[in-house]
Amino acid sequence: MDVSRRPLEVSMTEQPVSPDRFDDLGKILVIIPTYNEADNIGMIVTRLREAVPEAHVLVTDDNSPDGTGAIADDMAAHDDHIHVLHRQGKEGLSAAYLASFRWGLDQGYDVLVEHDADGSHQPEQLPRLLEALRGADMVKGSRWVPGGSVVNWPKSREVLSRGGGLWTRLMLGMPIKDVTGGFNAFRASTLRAILGDLDSKGYGIQRDLTWATHQRGMKIVEVPIEFKERERGNSKLGKDVFVEAIMSTTKMGLAHRGQQLRSALRPGRSGQDSGKGQ
Numbered sequence: 017m018d019v020s021r022r023p024l025e026v027s028m029t030e031q032p033v034s035p036d037r038f039d040d041l042g043k044i045l046v047i048i049p050t051y052n053e054a055d056n057i058g059m060i061v062t063r064l065r066e067a068v069p070e071a072h073v074l075v076t077d078d079n080s081p082d083g084t085g086a087i088a089d090d091m092a093a094h095d096d097h098i099h100v101l102h103r104q105g106k107e108g109l110s111a112a113y114l115a116s117f118r119w120g121l122d123q124g125y126d127v128l129v130e131h132d133a134d135g136s137h138q139p140e141q142l143p144r145l146l147e148a149l150r151g152a153d154m155v156k157g158s159r160w161v162p163g164g165s166v167v168n169w170p171k172s173r174e175v176l177s178r179g180g181g182l183w184t185r186l187m188l189g190m191p192i193k194d195v196t197g198g199f200n201a202f203r204a205s206t207l208r209a210i211l212g213d214l215d216s217k218g219y220g221i222q223r224d225l226t227w228a229t230h231q232r233g234m235k236i237v238e239v240p241i242e243f244k245e246r247e248r249g250n251s252k253l254g255k256d257v258f259v260e261a262i263m264s265t266t267k268m269g270l271a272h273r274g275q276q277l278r279s280a281l282r283p284g285r286s287g288q289d290s291g292k293g294q
């Protein structure tokens with residue numbers, strides 16, 4: 017694969033690249049978890065390297081049968097800003113992200129970014145997340161704030177995503193519009209504070225990261241992004257993932273509401289929350 021190909025389509029025009037614009041943020045690592053993304057990985061890494069040349073990229077591959085890991089190795093051999101974390105087998109997105117965060121923190125990165133391989137996230141929009149991180153602990157790329165959008169999504173997918181988001185907001189009382197979005201930037205200090213709270217099973221990692229950050233009273237900013245349905249390769253999400261997410265959100269919400277109630281009823285308390293969260 018010719019990894020030096022330019023993107024076929026870049027839908028948003030950003031400021032021309034001036035090198036090292038984000039020096040003040042420290043060392044930046046963009047994490048791309050992959051499972052069978054051989055058709056996508058070259059293009060997405062190339063676009064990221066062009067969009068923010070000072071950022072490093074970590075491809076975290078779960079031993080993809082289609083050879084994604086070998087393609088990533090080849091890119092890493094030619095570019096010292098590209099790294100590959102090989103994992104033994106498919107363990108899900110949460111486990112891949114937790115291992116990647118630990119790797120990035122151990123290597124001394126100051127900013128860690130989550131980014132899909134499948135073309136849903138636009139690397140050219142990374143600068144706007146990084147700009148917002150100057151005034152935040154976590155920045156979420158958001159489909160559902162003014163200026164955000166989804167492209168080529170079936171209506172059914174949008175209804176599920178918006179419905180799931182609404183349910184999460186209702187259950188957890190968190191003022192975030194796009195809880196499940198997977199294009200997010202963190203300060204290392206944020207991840208260090210919350211990593212111990214996170215569960216490596218399942219697909220709920222985006223919700224859990226957002227919730228843990230919110231509960232610690234840290235600042236979350238949403239910036240609009242354009243989200244595109246993947247064009248190549250297969251989704252790893254099924255109906256079971258959605259059902260599991262709704263169930264676990266409901267469980268978390270009930271635990272949270274119960275804690276609020278106990279806190280309000282405790283003698284000597286004025287009905288305020290326990291001090292965690294905003």
Ligand SMILES: Nc1nc2c(ncn2[C@@H]2O[C@H](COP(=O)(O)OP(=O)(O)OP(=O)(O)O)[C@@H](O)[C@H]2O)c(=O)[nH]1
Binds near residue numbers: 131251253
């Ligand atoms: N390392 C690793 N990466 C994974 C795993 N599951 C999914 N991914 C990657 O995580 C990213 C998001 O996965 P997708 O299948 O696109 O899931 P999604 O974006 O939530 O779902 P779609 O909207 O259907 O695309 C992609 O880059 C996948 O290759 C996994 O078990 N391990």
Ligand SMILES: [Mg+2]
Binds near residue numbers: 132134136246251
């Ligand atoms: Mg996807």
